[in-house]
Amino acid sequence: MKLVRTKAELRAALDDLTGRRALVMTMGALHAGHLALVEAARANADHVVVSIYVNPLQFGPNEDFAAYPRDLEADLALLDGRADVVFAPSDAEMYPDQPLVRLDPGPVATVLEGATRPGHFAGVLQVVNKVMNLVHPDVAVFGQKDAQQLALVRTMVRDLDLGIEILPVPIVRDPDGLARSSRNSYLTAQQRAQALALSHALAAGSRAAAGGPAATLSAAESVLADAVGVRKDYLVLVDPLTFQPVVEGARAGLLAVAAWVGSTRLIDNLEVTF
Ligand code: AMP
Numbered sequence: 001m002k003l004v005r006t007k008a009e010l011r012a013a014l015d016d017l018t019g020r021r022a023l024v025m026t027m028g029a030l031h032a033g034h035l036a037l038v039e040a041a042r043a044n045a046d047h048v049v050v051s052i053y054v055n056p057l058q059f060g061p062n063e064d065f066a067a068y069p070r071d072l073e074a075d076l077a078l079l080d081g082r083a084d085v086v087f088a089p090s091d092a093e094m095y096p097d098q099p100l101v102r103l104d105p106g107p108v109a110t111v112l113e114g115a116t117r118p119g120h121f122a123g124v125l126q127v128v129n130k131v132m133n134l135v136h137p138d139v140a141v142f143g144q145k146d147a148q149q150l151a152l153v154r155t156m157v158r159d160l161d162l163g164i165e166i167l168p169v170p171i172v173r174d175p176d177g178l179a180r181s182s183r184n185s186y187l188t189a190q191q192r193a194q195a196l197a198l199s200h201a202l203a204a205g206s207r208a209a210a211g212g213p214a215a216t217l218s219a220a221e222s223v224l225a226d227a228v229g230v231r232k233d234y235l236v237l238v239d240p241l242t243f244q245p246v247v248e249g250a251r252a253g254l255l256a257v258a259a260w261v262g263s264t265r266l267i268d269n270l271e272v273t274f
Helices: 007-015 032-044 072-079 120-135 144-159 182-186 189-207 213-226
Strands: 002-004 021-026 047-052 085-087 139-143 165-169 230-238 252-261 264-273
Touching: 002 007, 007 085, 007 120, 021 032, 021 120, 032 047, 032 072, 032 139, 032 165, 047 072, 047 120, 072 085, 085 120, 120 144, 139 144, 144 165, 144 252, 144 264, 182 264, 189 213, 189 230, 189 252, 189 264, 213 230, 213 252
Parallel strands: 002 085, 021 047, 021 139, 047 085, 139 165
Antiparallel strands: 230 252, 252 264
């Protein structure tokens, strides 16, 4: 496994790779969720490139950019034997100049995560586009944990003819249901227990799905309403492509939740069929 810190080093490392190339983009603080993406990449390509970069463009001014967990040593230990190339650039390497040309992610980026985090998806697509252009992967792997991001990346690839296959990977959870997240490391033991309300709400919604969208949403809502220490941002049942609320009569939807546990903002989602 080769660690490269600059675009020039990346180019040189890529020159040595022949065959199909998969890209996994991460912000580091790697966990089992990321490793599932790396595994899917390995199963779908000859070579796996993992990027580790905490992209400042996708953080709002009052978000956790400075506090975001960073541990390159631990990340490299996890990736050893799983990845061929790890690209971990500095901010100066990624953005030597303030980027002037920006992407407009379109309407899906204005709701849910995009509503709470203005500019977030523009920042995400900027860095995804850049890293795709640097790595030239055949396939890029993204987690369904960030369902809205996945949808926007797919749309960008389609609309800009990037010609890269997008491979989605299901959410990896702890045995008790909590979705794995680098931000789980912010939680105290008590907050971690409280955070289970998110996945419990989704599960309750799923169990009520035979009753249709309204019953699904209300079952999920009642779990979240009873949860101690959890402040809801949104709990919605949306169309997985448009992220607009599903209409009565729809056959499937994405139940998506975002909530603060203490000062940590967590997201989770689950596909439901009615
Ligand atoms: P991040 O490092 O949080 O930016 O995530 C990098 C990639 O890993 C994204 O495609 C995420 O959707 C994916 N990912 C993060 N957590 C999980 C998880 N628990 N299960 C599946 N994919 C995940």
